[in-house]
Amino acid sequence: MKLSHRVQSLMPSKTIEITSTANELKKQGHDVIVLGAGEPDFNTPDSILEAAIASMHAGHTKYTPAGGITELKEAIIKKFERDNGLSYQPNEIIVTVGAKHALYNLFQVILDEGDEVIIPAPYWVSYIEQVKLAGGVPVVIDGKEENGFKVTPEQLKEAVTDKTTAFLLNSPSNPTGAMYDRMELEALGAICLEHDLVIVSDEIYEHLIYGDDKHSSIASLSPELKANTIIINGVSKTYAMTGWRIGYAAGDARIIKGMTSLSSHSTSNPTSVAQYAALEALEGSQEPVKKMLFAFKERRDYLVNRLQAMTGISCDTPKGAFYVFANVTEAAKQGGFESADAWVKGLLEEEKVAMVPGSAFGSPDHVRLSYATSLDQLQEACDRIQRFIHR
Structure with missing residues (x-):
């Protein structure tokens, strides 16, 4: 065959x-x-395990809405307000089967054949393949070791063409652990706004930061950047919940609606019990x-x-x-x-x-x-x- x-x-x-x-x-x-x-x-912490068990006994073992249960969406909204100073509505949030699924759906929704996505290297292994699966073209720019593996605004500007649709940002980074500070994000964001690029901000490691450095979400820097940014996140890394497969995305309501429609025809919904476990992760003791x-x-x-x-x-x-x-x-x-x-x-x-x-x-x-x-x-x-x- x-x-x-x-x-x-x-x-x-x-x-x-x-x-x-x-x-x-x-x-x-x-x-x-x-x-x-x-x-x-x-x-996974005991309180999260117990919340999952309680949800099963409460009968939460059925289908849920394709984009996630209301309670978890509300917890995600509170998380963005608390941690990032960002305000979202429920129709701007989707819960997915892991952050990888959120990225996959996003590229399927925003890319047509031949559309380009600028991806800084070193990059996480699945970015390239997911863009290709959506018919897009990965355009790699090198984050130099001498620059802490981070790309510059000049590199980003040079890589933009009339086919560029999105710029992918991962901070803190897998595999390097590198982080962009506010000034660096503002400079990169200005290029994205100039060319009306979708900013895909993978923030899955935002709570795994050491020392005095603080995570900055590019979406929090201005209303214009927020409007152009889709944030990807999840509970896998922060709460030791990799096997539970709960991620989420936040951003433009039309894009989120498209991602939700795609989920409804593929996964139906994230696992019900795992959603209640994620709810405890976000709302329980840290x-x-x-x-x-x-x-x-x-x-x-x-x-x-x-x-x-x-x-x-x-x-x-x-x-x-x-x-x-x-x-x-x-x-x-x-x-x-x-x-x-x-x-x-x-x-x-x-x-x-x-x-x-x-x-x-x-x-x-x-x-x-x-x-x-x-x-x-x-x-x-x-x-x-x-x-x-x-x-």
């Missing part, structure tokens, strides 16, 4: 590929340390988030210090998310490897440490290491990496 051209054009996810290889090695009895996971290693954040910061600092002391590896301290994006060009060269990808493969084969090569994110000199794992695991992983480099 033939496969569609759209499916044949898809590139497999290297994140999933690395994880699958590591899991296969584990099944064979190998002691593999996986630093590729894009999810917290903590379990103490578990603070505890996770403290642990992530401790792990980040340990991992960065160890990596920076290794020959041939360089990295900055990420401001957000739970990844370190390290340059391993010299380590690969000194070890006789032709690329960072080959170095990553050798590390997995010889020392059983799994990480994701930067080529998956449009940055072939780098690797992404997740510190969403225990300090003991990080210590052992660093010992193995050090041994691998020396050998």
Whole structure:
């Protein structure tokens, strides 16, 4: 049977590929340390688990509206007011099956064949493929390492053509942990307004920030920017709820209506029980988030210090998310490897440490290491990496 051209054009996810290889090695009895996971290693907080159980006993196991239950939409609206100083109406909110689903629906709704989306690199692996699936054309601009992996207004302006429809912004970033400050966002926003671009602002890591830096949503900077911005967010990263699959989007009511109509013909609705769990996550105690954040910061600092002391590896301290994006060009060269990808493969084969090569994110000199794992695991992983480099 033939496969569609759209499916044949898809590139497999290297994140999933690395994880699958590591899991296969584990099944064979190998002691593999996986630093590729894009999810917290903590379990979902107890209060959220209890809310889900209570919702089942209350009979909330049926279909819900395609765009999410009213109570959760109201909680999301309160979250935007509390955390971002933004005001939305219920018809400007959609609840989706994870933030990835929100992005997928959005591109399906705003893109026609040949429309261009400007995507800064390093980028999350699914952005490129989702734009292509919608018939769009990804236009990649490089966030230089010397500029903290962030793109400049000049780069954005140069990339705009008469086919450009949207600009995608991810802050804090996966895979780099980089963050844009208010002045940088204002400068990029001015270019977007000048060319009437849709701003797709992926803010899924907004609460995973360390130090004194504060998250700024580009939509909060002016009414004009808010009107042009669709915010993508969810509960997966902040509340250790990756498997619950609840995301959401906020923005122009016509776009949200289109996304909701698309959901009604695909997923029907987000899982009912998961929506009530997300309601508790947003409205309940935020103490578990603070505890996770403290642990992530401790792990980040340990991992960065160890990596920076290794020959041939360089990295900055990420401001957000739970990844370190390290340059391993010299380590690969000194070890006789032709690329960072080959170095990553050798590390997995010889020392059983799994990480994701930067080529998956449009940055072939780098690797992404997740510190969403225990300090003991990080210590052992660093010992193995050090041994691998020396050998």
